[in-house]
Amino acid sequence: MRIRAAREEELAALRDIERAAGECFRDIGMAEIADDEPFSLETLAAYRRAGRAWVAADDSGRPVAYLIADPVDGNLHVEQVSVHPACARRGLGRALLDHLAGLATADGLPALTLTTFRDVPWNAPYYERCGFRRLDDAALTPGLREIRGRETAHGLDRWPRVCMRRDARVLSEE
Numbered sequence: 001m002r003i004r005a006a007r008e009e010e011l012a013a014l015r016d017i018e019r020a021a022g023e024c025f026r027d028i029g030m031a032e033i034a035d036d037e038p039f040s041l042e043t044l045a046a047y048r049r050a051g052r053a054w055v056a057a058d059d060s061g062r063p064v065a066y067l068i069a070d071p072v073d074g075n076l077h078v079e080q081v082s083v084h085p086a087c088a089r090r091g092l093g094r095a096l097l098d099h100l101a102g103l104a105t106a107d108g109l110p111a112l113t114l115t116t117f118r119d120v121p122w123n124a125p126y127y128e129r130c131g132f133r134r135l136d137d138a139a140l141t142p143g144l145r146e147i148r149g150r151e152t153a154h155g156l157d158r159w160p161r162v163c164m165r166r167d168a169r170v171l172s173e174e
């Protein structure tokens with residue numbers, strides 16, 4: 001697998017990857033998450049144009065996982081990372097996160113942040129294994145508070161959520 005910038009002609013495939021990856025939420029009683037629409041093609045195109053969309057591509061060059069990120073309060077915030085279930089458990093999500101950490105380090109940014117479901121095994125517990133730590137409310141930056149507000153308005157707080165942080169430099173050098 002190779003990590004590279006997403007291409008314009010691949011954006012519809014990224015939506016398909018996210019839909020397929022979301023299906024596992026249905027099995028744990030979170031059908032609303034499985035049914036949630038991925039980002040629009042226009043939104044994904046904006047991430048691509050900004051240089052903040054990456055894919056893990058298989059040997060034929062076809063994307064099987066992707067990550068998009070935003071600058072938030074001097075860090076890189078993982079807005080979405082999805083791996084197609086047919087390619088899960090191969091380290092692709094971790095490789096994308098490590099790639100982003102390397103980019104953050106190269107740009108002099110101290111950390112990656114994200115928000116996720118606290119109790120879903122492939123969410124917060126997975127990210128902890130990837131070097132993220134949970135943040136308490138006192139550690140939330142204004143940007144993370146704003147993101148959490150949007151998530152709450154979208155109804156995501158029906159299930160417990162958590163903000164997490166991973167120091168970029170230390171972990172990307174491992």
